[in-house]
Amino acid sequence: MPISMAHEKGQIPTNLRLLLLLEEVSRAGVPVTPADLVDALGLPKPTVHRLFNTAEEAGFLQRDIDGRSFGPGPRLRRLSVNTLSSQRLRTVRLSILNGVVEKMGETCNIAVPDRDAMVYLDRIETKWPLRIQLPVGTKVPFHCTASGKMYLSSLNPRYLDRYLASRTLEEHTKKTITDTARLKAELTKTRKRxxxxxxxxxxxxxxxVAVPIIDDQGRLVSTLSAHAPLQRNDLPALVANVETLKTAADQLSELLLS
Amino acid sequence: MPISMAHEKGQIPTNLRLLLLLEEVSRAGVPVTPADLVDALGLPKPTVHRLFNTAEEAGFLQRDIDGRSFGPGPRLRRLSVNTLSSQRLRTVRLSILNGVVEKMGETCNIAVPDRDAMVYLDRIETKWPLRIQLPVGTKVPFHCTASGKMYLSSLNPRYLDRYLASRTLEEHTKKTITDTARLKAELTKTRKRxxxxxxxxxxxxxxxVAVPIIDDQGRLVSTLSAHAPLQRNDLPALVANVETLKTAADQLSELLLS
DNA sequence: AGTAAATGTCTGAATGTTGAAACGGGGGGA
DNA sequence: TCCCCCCGTTTCAACATTCAGACATTTACT
Incomplete structure (x- = not known):
């Protein structure tokens, strides 16, 4: 599966429903009644009522004075405070990314390999109006992206062969490498440089372009990459900035130790 | 059943599980792995893994750069901010702010650290015609604002060093502190007083001037600050009101739990 | 290097959740 | 007063989630 498109329109997973409900309640800002959310959530009436009751019993929602509508409960507020208090670890990571973006003037990402795709963890966009839209959390294939190929090149040859054997290289553009042998040659080059x-x-x-972020044992744990639309920068221009990326990747690697 | 004797040993309702998981993640304060929570939640391994995946796909959790652990994702952060901005809390908050503004006669703000900047949550303007225009929702940098420096001073020294090392301090005015060593000295002073x-x-x-709003574990959640144009008040005049601000900040801290 | 411990993954019978439709009931308008 | 409309509740077949146990993989240790 190329880019993860979740649940089209079919169904909202059971597990997520309560969460979506709380999301709506907090987005509303004012106490809401179950009936108010039936349309917003696109769920049947009885379901919404049940969810409200569950949330109230658990203390995530609390009934308003009017007895009918609900607002955030103590437990949801507690969760919110804790969430905002635990934000500080990301500050450093983002500021490193920010530094790179300022120097290069192009969007930068951190991505990690996850089973069968790379997942974007963090990203800083350029200030230029022309941008590539790939939100945090989206997945991209290994064989036709800079970060994915960086990851593949770090694999033990045995695993790499197994991966390549088990998968056909889907063509995304005319330039996508769909031939296994050619991809292997490309990965060898990648590993060397x-x-x-x-x-x-x-x-x-x-x-x-992408460079590896490695842990203290030299293994690739994630990648740092920069994207550009051809209208603004070509590949050689990006490659000229590889040292900037590598310096930042080293700083990110250090973060792993602490 | 009188008061919900939830899970003793029986069962946690399916609908609540994802929520309890997020609760644990945010309570941990640092990125956690699925295995970490197996005991904490008392749920079987496969279940916990599935829940983590669901939460990640939906954007409520986000993978850390080590690729294995998870912290709050963009959607959970948004939900948290919205929750703390809800009407009921907001009304009380604004009335506290109002009290401060009346005593001091200057514009007051509440701001929270968000990613790589401070963002204004609430504000009450003075009635004086001469005002500083910074609407709610705007972001200001850490290193050259009262609230931002308050936040930086609350960081673990190790993270602070990393942050400062990875970032150039942009000059906004001639008085902006652009030297890392000087900023560190300033932050030490800030922490002390x-x-x-x-x-x-x-x-x-x-x-x-700014004072911290802390949760019950002493962590900075947001800041309370007051601004003035020099034509009306100078810095010593504002500092003379620090006790007023601190009293209000304590009241705001209590609001978080209640 | 080799091995033990821990982490992550898979399967399918058992269990909990869902929602269409139909019902009770309360408030506002004529 | 009546009637209508909308809110909240109930039922149960259909459906999604669960989790024991076993397997696969990675990590940690001797």
Whole structure:
């Protein structure tokens, strides 16, 4: 599966429903009644009522003075405070990313390998109006992205062969490498020079470079990459900034130790 | 059943599980792995893994750069901010702010750290015609504002060093502190005396003081600050009101739990 | 290097949740 | 006063989630 498109329109997973309900309640800002949310959530009446009751019993919602509507309860407020208090770890990571973006003027991402795709963890966009829209949390394939190829190049050859054997390389653009042998050659080159590139292999008109973020044992845990639309920068221009990326990647690696 | 004797040993309702998981994650304060929570939640391994995946796909959790652990995601942060901005709390908060504004005669704000900047949550303007225009929702940098410096001073020294090392301190006015060592000294002073100042470091002709709003575990959640144009008040005049601000901040802290 | 412990993954019978439809009931308008 | 409309509640077949046990993988230790 290329880019993870969750649940089209079919169904909202049972597990998520209470959470979506709380999300709506807090977004409303004022106490709401179950009936108010029936449309907003697109769920049947009885379901919504049950969810409200569950949330109230558990203390995540509390009944308003009018007895009919609900607002955030003590437990939800507690959760919110804790969430906002635990934000500080990301401050450092983001400021490193920010530094890179300022120097390069292009969008930067941190991505980690997850089973069968790379997941974007963090991103800082350029201030330029022309941007590539790939929100945090989206997944992109290994074989046709800079970060994915960086990851593949770090694999033990045995695992790499197994991966390549088990999968057909889907064509995303005309430049996507769909031939196993060619991809392997590309990965060897990547391993040697220490950075990977994406020359319009994932999206027409988009190029990218990526460098590895490694842990204290030298293993790749995630990647740092920069994207650019061809209208603004070409691949050589991005590659010229590889040292900037590597410096930042080293700083990010250090973060792993603490 | 009188008062919900929830899970003894029986069962946690399916609908609540994801929520309890997020509760634990945010309570931990640092990124956690699925295995960490297996005991804490008392749920079987496969279940916990599935829940983590669901939460990540929906954007409520976000993977850390080590690729294995998870912390709050964008959607959970948004939910948290919205919850704390809900009407009931907001009304009380604004009335506390109002009291401060009446005593001090200057604009007051509540701000929370969000990613890489402070964002204004609430504000009450003075009635004086001469005001500083910074609407709710705007973001201001950490290093050159009273609230931002208050936040930085609450960081663990190790993270603070990382943050400062990875970022150039942008000059907003001639008085902006752009030297890392000087900023660190300033933050140490701030931590000791319990309030921070902004002496025209962000905007010419504007001064400010800020005090922390802390949760019951002593962590900074947000800040309370007051701004003044130099034409009306100077920095010593604002500092003279620090006790007023601190009293209000204590009341605001209590509001978080209640 | 080798091995033990821990972490993550898979399966399917058992269990909990869902929602269409139909019902009771309360408030506002004529 | 009556009637209508909308809110909240009930039922039970259909459906999604669960989790024991076993397997696969990674990590930690000798």
């Amino acid at each position: 220490g950075y990977s590139t994406d020359d319009e292999e994932f999206m027409d008109g988009m190029v990218a | 319990g309030y921070s100042t902004d002496d025209e470091e962000f905007m010419d002709g504007m001064v400010a």
